[in-house]
Amino acid sequence: MVRAIDLFCGSGGMTLGFKKARVETVCAIDKRKDAIESFGMHTPDADIRCTDIRGADFAEYRGKVDLIYGGPPCQPFSTGGLRKGTQDSRNMIPSFLKAVEQVKPKALCIENVPGLAVRSRIGHLLEVIESIRMLGYRPQWRVLTASEYGVPQKRRRLFIVALRDHVFRFPRPTHGPGTGRALIPSSKVISHEPLGDPPNCPVIFAKAPDLRRSPYAGHIYNGGGRPVDLNAPCHTILASAGGYKTHWIDTEGIATKYHAHLLEGGEPWEGEVPGARRMTLIESALVQTFPKSMKFAGSLSSQYTQVGDAVPPKLAERVGRSIVAQMKVGGVHRSCSSPGARPFS
Numbered sequence: 001m002v003r004a005i006d007l008f009c010g011s012g013g014m015t016l017g018f019k020k021a022r023v024e025t026v027c028a029i030d031k032r033k034d035a036i037e038s039f040g041m042h043t044p045d046a047d048i049r050c051t052d053i054r055g056a057d058f059a060e061y062r063g064k065v066d067l068i069y070g071g072p073p074c075q076p077f078s079t080g081g082l083r084k085g086t087q088d089s090r091n092m093i094p095s096f097l098k099a100v101e102q103v104k105p106k107a108l109c110i111e112n113v114p115g116l117a118v119r120s121r122i123g124h125l126l127e128v129i130e131s132i133r134m135l136g137y138r139p140q141w142r143v144l145t146a147s148e149y150g151v152p153q154k155r156r157r158l159f160i161v162a163l164r165d166h167v168f169r170f171p172r173p174t175h176g177p178g179t180g181r182a183l184i185p186s187s188k189v190i191s192h193e194p195l196g197d198p199p200n201c202p203v204i205f206a207k208a209p210d211l212r213r214s215p216y217a218g219h220i221y222n223g224g225g226r227p228v229d230l231n232a233p234c235h236t237i238l239a240s241a242g243g244y245k246t247h248w249i250d251t252e253g254i255a256t257k258y259h260a261h262l263l264e265g266g267e268p269w270e271g272e273v274p275g276a277r278r279m280t281l282i283e284s285a286l287v288q289t290f291p292k293s294m295k296f297a298g299s300l301s302s303q304y305t306q307v308g309d310a311v312p313p314k315l316a317e318r319v320g321r322s323i324v325a326q327m328k329v330g331g332v333h334r335s336c337s338s339p340g341a342r343p344f345s
Contacts (some may be wrong), residue, residue: 002324005029005061005103006046007053007070007096011038011296011306013288014069014111017316019043021324026065029053034298035306041295053095058102066327069109071311072096097131107168107327108132109319110160111311114143117158128160137162140170144315147233148173151312152184153287155236159319163326171322186234189286192251196280199300201225201244203276205258205269215259221273227255228279234287239308241284242301251275281307289314 001024006015009028018025027047030036036050049056072092093110100108116125125141132139139162146155149171161168175181204222212218216229223244226235230249238245252275262268279287281303285294289312296303 002067002327003065004067004069005058005065005099005105007068007099008072008092009039009070010035010309012042013290013310013313014071014316014320015039015043016291016294017311017313017318018069018320020313020317021320023067023320023324027058027061029056034296034302035309037297038295038303038306041297053092053099056099058099061103063104065103066106067108067323068096068100068103068105069111070096071111093128093131097135100132101135106165107161107163107323108137109162109323112158112160114156114158117141117143125158132160132162137164138167140168142170144170144319145173146312146315147183148176148179149315149318150175150184151233151287151289151314152186152188153234153236153312155312155315157311157315161319161323163323166326168326169322171318174318183233185231186228186287187230190228190230190234190249190279190283192249194249194277194280194283195286196282198278198280199243199246201246201278203248203273203278205271205273207268207270209262209268211259211262215255220255220258220262225278227276237284237288237308239305241279241308242281242304246278246284246304248273248276248278251277284308288312 001022004018004023004025006025006028009015009030015025015028025043025046028039028043029049029051031050031052033050036048040048096110115121129139129141139160141158141160143156143158146153173179175183203225206220206222210219216227224238224240225244225246225248227250228234228247235247254273254275258269281300284304284307286292288307288310290307296306
């Protein structure tokens, strides 16, 4: 087993995935009490710390762990945030790298928002890459799409992986074009019948709908939630879900009919969308590929946030397996693609 530390662990999406990749997480830290309690339900034997990482010391783990991984808070680089980048006090990447410097593991893995890789912010990413290189690692980055790795969700996340001895190669997609396996649709875990209790937040037709090509995109309905196409991977599960930003199931097939109506120049409809129901917490967690047995602590709002904040365990597992394999053999295994970053988003 590869021994590891999970920084900014949240409820443990990465830890659950890495666990299947034969990574033993011996220490985990997060300052959110509910998330830490959720983490402790599935990995109780770890050194679990509910505290701010800026005051933490990991020197005791030097020479005792092989890997440090985690998702430093991403608001500074999020497309939906204030985009202050490295000047934002919420930028926790320096704290992550401080822990790496203390422990000196064989490898590190940072997960973050894909917004860090767009042209306007690529300078911040390059600063991070250079900082990792200065610590003696050989960093590589790539934006991965969860649906291409067996997750019934379109979620895109940036991963930076760095090994000491050689260049890391990211795992090839397992689903989608060229793989021989179709993307997994959201109907794999969701149906018209709810699993659990949906939020009591009606879906309302927007007064000024903003159309897109797909009936499942655009701002056609009030709030941040979108109708889910059960024949395709789900939209990204939002950390702000639990209310009007929760995606919804179109049980009466209104979305396609209404979209066609608007395309033909029809007037916007008013009132509630017939048959629309919000996704439940359980459904959101299953779309994220959390195990059915997973329990979350705290209020319902906190639980939705923990689910939306997490890295899909199945995506983490794929990345984790590649890290473990390449750490052990010092080379590349067949399921990996060529090194290097993807073109700018």
